[in-house]
Amino acid sequence: xxxxxxxxxxxxxxxxxxxxxxxxxxxxxxxxxxxxxxxxxxxxxxxxxxxxxxxxxxxxxxxxxxxxxxxxxxxxxxxxxxxxxxxxxxxxxxxxxxxxxxxxxxxxxxxxxxxxxxxxxxxxxxxxxxxxxxxxxxxxxxxxxxxxxxxxxxxxxxxxxxxxxxxxxxxxxxxxxxxxxxxxxxxxxxxxxxxxxxxxxxxxxxxxxxxxxxxxxxxxxxxxxxxxxxxxxxxxxxxxxxxxxxxxx
Numbered sequence: 001x002x003x004x005x006x007x008x009x010x011x012x013x014x015x016x017x018x019x020x021x022x023x024x025x026x027x028x029x030x031x032x033x034x035x036x037x038x039x040x041x042x043x044x045x046x047x048x049x050x051x052x053x054x055x056x057x058x059x060x061x062x063x064x065x066x067x068x069x070x071x072x073x074x075x076x077x078x079x080x081x082x083x084x085x086x087x088x089x090x091x092x093x094x095x096x097x098x099x100x101x102x103x104x105x106x107x108x109x110x111x112x113x114x115x116x117x118x119x120x121x122x123x124x125x126x127x128x129x130x131x132x133x134x135x136x137x138x139x140x141x142x143x144x145x146x147x148x149x150x151x152x153x154x155x156x157x158x159x160x161x162x163x164x165x166x167x168x169x170x171x172x173x174x175x176x177x178x179x180x181x182x183x184x185x186x187x188x189x190x191x192x193x194x195x196x197x198x199x200x201x202x203x204x205x206x207x208x209x210x211x212x213x214x215x216x217x218x219x220x221x222x223x224x225x226x227x228x229x230x231x232x233x234x235x236x237x238x239x240x241x242x243x244x245x246x247x248x249x
Contacts, residue, residue, distance in 0.1 A: 005073035008084030061186035088212035100157035107189035138203035161189035173214035
């Protein structure tokens with residue numbers, strides 16, 4: 001049976017979208033997830049929703065308990081995970097409001113728990129393959145759905161995840177472009193790693209809200225700008241996920 005975990009949640013806890021809602025508090029061996037879990041249905045498919053930064057966005061990126069979030073979804077029996085995130089564009093072609101169906105990441109974080117494996121049992125080392133970290137089946141569904149909805153989207157993209165909560169310097173932004181990153185955010189890499197370690201197919205949709213600070217003819221990114229662009233496009237995020245969910249088997 002398909003049960004889909006959703007991380008992010010903007011607009012998806014609207015009563016008209018998530019049916020038969022039940023809110024539960026859970027705990028895991030890694031502590032509590034960053035929000036209560038909202039259990040419900042979209043198109044008669046069971047959904048488990050967790051807010052990455054808390055319901056009121058009170059948890060900074062580095063302090064998110066990524067391990068607890070993924071473990072909580074696994075404990076609920078989630079067979080797939082879809083994630084949403086705002087991101088900064090590092091490429092001219094990726095405009096504000098565009099969706100990027102991520103296919104690669106670069107982890108530039110330094111202070112986070114990025115593995116479930118704090119130690120290895122004797123003779124049983126755990127090294128997870130990560131060459132292609134995002135589920136191709138889920139990516140194809142998201143691409144097909146974005147195309148059907150006439151959304152402006154990019155079929156692939158490399159995200160670099162930085163520690164935050166500060167934004168990049170111009171030198172850093174230029175460096176990330178040289179490295180081959182297409183978009184930048186503060187959350188996706190640890191989630192992706194942990195979902196892979198947990199054995200749960202995972203895909204992420206990044207919405208471009210700004211141009212970071214590399215673009216000389218654009219003002220450097222601000223938090224207010226991110227909120228404004230994301231708010232204008234939240235209905236598109238909801239449409240993309242709710243329509244994609246129908247196709248997951």
